[in-house]
Amino acid sequence: xxxxxxxxxxxxxxxxxxxxxxxxxxxxxxxxxxxxxxxxxxxxxxxxxxxxxxxxxxxxxxxxxxxxxxxxxxxxxxxxxxxxxxxxxxxxxxxxxxxxxxxxxxxxxxxxxxxxx
Numbered sequence: 001x002x003x004x005x006x007x008x009x010x011x012x013x014x015x016x017x018x019x020x021x022x023x024x025x026x027x028x029x030x031x032x033x034x035x036x037x038x039x040x041x042x043x044x045x046x047x048x049x050x051x052x053x054x055x056x057x058x059x060x061x062x063x064x065x066x067x068x069x070x071x072x073x074x075x076x077x078x079x080x081x082x083x084x085x086x087x088x089x090x091x092x093x094x095x096x097x098x099x100x101x102x103x104x105x106x107x108x109x110x111x112x113x114x115x116x117x
Contacts, residue, residue: 011071011078015109021102031111034104039096045108048091052115070115078109 019025035045035053049057053069068074078084092100100108 007076007079009079009081009084011109011113014078014081014084015106015113018102018106018109022106024103024106026103026106026108026110028107028111028114031107031109035108035111041095041097043095045091045095053112054115054117070112072113072116077112 015026035049036051038044043060046053048059048066049069054073055068057066057069058064059066067077069077071077088105089099092098092104
């Protein structure tokens, strides 16, 4: 997931986008619970991204390295809208067997934005 990206947004703009779509502000506690829990499937978000996601992770199936997810340690995280949408869609399907809804995205991003080095 590394490489140059468009940098057409910020984590705060994405959080505002999903909070508005959900009609509720992202909640870091709900986001942490969502991120670390399995939802009926084999993996949680933390399975590949780590718990907490402050360092590079590793995909459980492919073994590919995944950049750190927390914006505090990866300034490029959540700065390319197309990239964000693509990976949320794929990863949510792996974890939930469906796409995440706006509230789930807002909660997870609120959690990730609260993490510090």
